[in-house]
């Protein structure tokens with residue numbers, strides 16, 4: 001038997017850092033959606049766990065215990081042949097590794113009939129792994145373990161753009177000067193949602209730009225694109241997202257960015273329900 005699971009990119013539409021725990025982990029208040037672009041995980045029964053990787057972003061992806069997919073398989077206790085088709089850039093703020101791990105847990109649970117591991121164990125794989133087991137629009141609090149499912153995401157027209165720099169998450173959190181910042185204005189409104197979103201923040205944007213100034217170049221390029229309603233960094237970067245007012249402006253912006261910055265990873269996407 002073979003089970004296939006989609007591992008979507010996660011997009012932090014907002015990411016407020018509201019405090020820091022005694023163990024160093026940061027408390028977050030984040031609004032998240034999932035994109036219809038992502039990786040693909042396929043599993044089939046085997047005597048021992050083996051991971052193979054293919055796809056446009058396969059280069060440099062570890063196939064041993066250094067890969068969260070393998071650690072996820074150990075956590076659920078199911079041996080399998082696992083194939084990962086990699087489309088998302090690594091260490092990019094869109095949850096590639098976390099989403100792969102979540103998809104692996106789902107796939108191996110279906111393959112074996114075993115339940116998912118308990119929250120602490122899932123969380124120990126990575127703070128974003130519990131989140132990546134969800135879909136739709138989610139509010140994430142705590143360090144990633146407090147999850148609230150919200151109404152399905154609006155039919156957003158999005159671009160994701162990554163300038164090809166890997167910014168290590170711990171470094172960005174460390175560079176954040178003020179650890180206690182206001183949470184999101186809540187509840188979010190049904191009307192004037194984009195304006196509300198624009199008034200929220202990603203607190204990691206400034207420290208990430210300090211580490212990798214090219215992120216500002218990405219944001220400027222997106223904001224200068226006609227029809228762009230909002231551009232912001234996702235997670236700890238370096239991927240930025242932009243919301244466009246219609247399909248035409250989304251398409252034109254993608255074409256323009258691909259011409260001016262052919263070395264950047266750029267893709268048009270929508271939110272998945």
Ligand code: C5P
Nearest residue numbers: 024025026027126127128143169170173
């Ligand atoms: O949990 P994960 O391995 O994804 O986190 C990577 C690093 O990011 C942690 O070691 C920590 O330095 C930082 N982090 C944090 N607060 C969070 C999530 C991650 O400080 N809520």
